[in-house]
Amino acid sequence: MPAPLKKLPPAVTALLLQFAAFALTMLGVRLSGLQSSPLIFALLCGLLAAAFTYFAGLARWWLPIQLLFAPALVAMLALNIPPDVFLVAFLILLAVYWSTFRTQVPLYLSSNKVWRALEGFLPDAKTGFRFIDLGSGLGGVLTHLARAQPDGYYSGVESAPLPFLWSWLRIKLGGYRNCNVQWGSIWDDNLAACNLAQYDVVFAYLSPVPMERLWRKARAEMRPGTIFISSTFAVPGQSPHETVQMDDLHRSTLLIWRM
Numbered sequence: 001m002p003a004p005l006k007k008l009p010p011a012v013t014a015l016l017l018q019f020a021a022f023a024l025t026m027l028g029v030r031l032s033g034l035q036s037s038p039l040i041f042a043l044l045c046g047l048l049a050a051a052f053t054y055f056a057g058l059a060r061w062w063l064p065i066q067l068l069f070a071p072a073l074v075a076m077l078a079l080n081i082p083p084d085v086f087l088v089a090f091l092i093l094l095a096v097y098w099s100t101f102r103t104q105v106p107l108y109l110s111s112n113k114v115w116r117a118l119e120g121f122l123p124d125a126k127t128g129f130r131f132i133d134l135g136s137g138l139g140g141v142l143t144h145l146a147r148a149q150p151d152g153y154y155s156g157v158e159s160a161p162l163p164f165l166w167s168w169l170r171i172k173l174g175g176y177r178n179c180n181v182q183w184g185s186i187w188d189d190n191l192a193a194c195n196l197a198q199y200d201v202v203f204a205y206l207s208p209v210p211m212e213r214l215w216r217k218a219r220a221e222m223r224p225g226t227i228f229i230s231s232t233f234a235v236p237g238q239s240p241h242e243t244v245q246m247d248d249l250h251r252s253t254l255l256i257w258r259m
C-alpha cells in the first residue's frame with residue numbers, strides 16, 4: 001500500500017478510493033462524450049474502485065464492498081425510500097458499530113459451541129475465580145458461563161453503546177448476580193475492570209488488528225498460571241500452548257496460553 005494511505009484507517013482509504021473512482025469515471029464520460037445511465041455509471045465507478053482497492057492492498061473483503069457500493073447507492077435511490085428510514089438505520093448502525101472505525105473490531109458473536117468449550121477452561125475450584133470477556137458484545141459468553149458455573153465472577157468491557165446496553169439489560173433482567181459489564185475501552189487504564197491482574201481467565205474475540213497490543217497487555221498484567229484465550233485470532237510470533245478447533249459455523253479456533 002502507498003505510504004500515505006498506510007497511515008489512514010482502512011475505511012477512510014476505501015472512501016478516498018471511491019472518490020477517486022468517481023472523479024475518473026466522470027472524467028472518462030465527459031471526455032468520451034458518451035451518455036450513460038446512472039446504473040452503468042455506478043457500475044463503472046464500482047469496477048474502478050475495486051481495482052484501486054486491489055492495488056492499494058486493502059484486505060480482500062473490501063473488494064466486494066467497493067465494487068457494489070455505488071451501484072447499491074443508485075439502486076437504493078431508485079426505490080425512493082423516505083430519508084427518515086436511512087436516518088434511523090444509520091443511527092442504529094452507529095450505536096452498534098460505534099467504535100469499529102477506530103478499533104477495527106466489529107461485532108460478531110461467538111457460537112454456543114465456543115461458550116460450551118470455554119466452560120472447560122474455568123477453574124473448578126469453588127473459590128470464586130474471575131473471568132473477563134474483553135469486548136463482550138451482547139453478553140452471551142458472560143451469561144452462559146454465569147449460568148453454567150455460578151461459582152465464578154464474570155466481567156465484560158464493551159465500547160459500543162447498543163451492545164453494551166443490551167448486555168447490561170440482559171444481565172440485570174436475567175438476575176445474574178455474578179456478572180457485570182462496563183461501558184468503555186479495554187485500553188482505558190482508568191477503568192478498573194481493564195486491569196487483567198485480577199482475572200483467572202481472560203477471553204477475547206476481537207480481530208487480527210489489536211492482538212499484538214493485547215498480548216503485551218496480557219503479558220504485563222496477568223498473573224502466572226492464569227489463562228489467556230483468544231478466539232480465532234492469533235498473536236503474531238506467539239504459539240499457543242493449546243488450540244481447540246470448533247465445529248461451528250465460523251470454524252472458530254480457541255487459542256490458549258497459560259501465562
Ligand SMILES: C[S@@+](CC[C@H](N)C(=O)[O-])C[C@H]1O[C@@H](n2cnc3c(N)ncnc32)[C@H](O)[C@@H]1O
Pocket residue numbers: 099103105106107108109110133134135136137138139140141157158159160163184185186187204205206
Ligand atoms: C467479535 S465481537 C465479540 C463479542 C463477544 N465477546 C462474543 O464472543 O460473542 C468484539 C466486540 O468487541 C468490542 N470491542 C472492540 N474493540 C473494543 C475495545 N477497545 N474496548 C471494548 N470493546 C471493544 C466490539 O464493539 C464488539 O462488540
